[in-house]
Amino acid sequence: MEEIKKFIDQIYPISSSDWAFFSSKLHKQELDKHSTLIKVGMIENYLSFISKGIVRFYIPQEDNELTFGFLFENQFVTAYDSFITQTPSEYQIETLTNTTLWQISFKDLQEVYDKTESGNVIGRRMAENMFLIKSKREIALLNKTAEERYLDLFSERPKLLQQIPLKYIASYIGVTPQALSRIRKRIT
Template sequence: MLVIKEHLQKLSLLSEEDWNHYASKFEKHTFKKNSLIIQTGEVENYLSFIETGIVRFWIDIKDNEVTFDFAFEKQFFSAYPSFLTRESTNWNIQALTPIVLWRISHADLQLIYQQTQSGDKLGRLATESLFITAAKRKTDLLTQTAEELYLRLLQEHKQLIQYIPLKYLASYIGITPQALSRIRKRIC
């Protein structure tokens, strides 16, 4: 739980009283490697924080899994559009490694927003952060080469990228595994 507190304190000043209220709402969950955390057709009921592990976001397109994002340690994640709208998702979120999560339900998060002084501000800052990340990803896909995308991922998550299968990395940057192998050979 301490990792969540540290993360939230980076976003905003957090009183001890508010933290105690938050902490009482989070529940610890573990998932085995390759487990689905949420799948297409379900409604996302949780906002999750990764204590340890890596998750992959993917959608099915014509019986082909297309990876569109990853989340790493000390990051929040969810099938956020479903979490907000309460409608079913077309996303799949999978544990790529054994994973330890701290989760808060949609209902409990709404209570935090109502019952704490910092809740609304933290919610807004978290939403803004998710929006910025998504906008940056879209821009990067339009303006950077596959090699540049791979190098950035390598730079930002070097210690963790070794746990992601090549086919998922290739899908994430929009190329074939063979093309990614050529990029990796060229830069190493």
């Protein structure tokens, strides 16, 4: 749980009383590789901190799946649009490795916002950070080639390429696995 405190303190220093209240609402969840966190049509009820592991965001389709995000250790994961609106998710989230999460429910997070000094500031800054990540991805999809997106991914997350199946990486950068193979041959 100490890694969550360090992460939050980087966003905005949290008082010991606010931390005590927030951390009392967290519960630990251990998940196996390929466990589903949320399915299409479910309402997201948890904001989770990844203590260990990798998760993938994707849209299931008949022919293939469209991967549109990965999250790693020391990051928060949630189907955020479903979480804040309490409406059904339009995508799924699964673990790609054995994963350890610390979770807080929607109801408990609302209580943290209401009863702590720092809760709203931290929540706002986390939402702003999620927006920036989403915007960066959208701009890259519109302005960069698949090869540039692959190189960006490689430079930002070198471990990613060793731990995530190439079919998911291909989907994430918007190409077929065969096209990704050609890109990889070209740049090595």
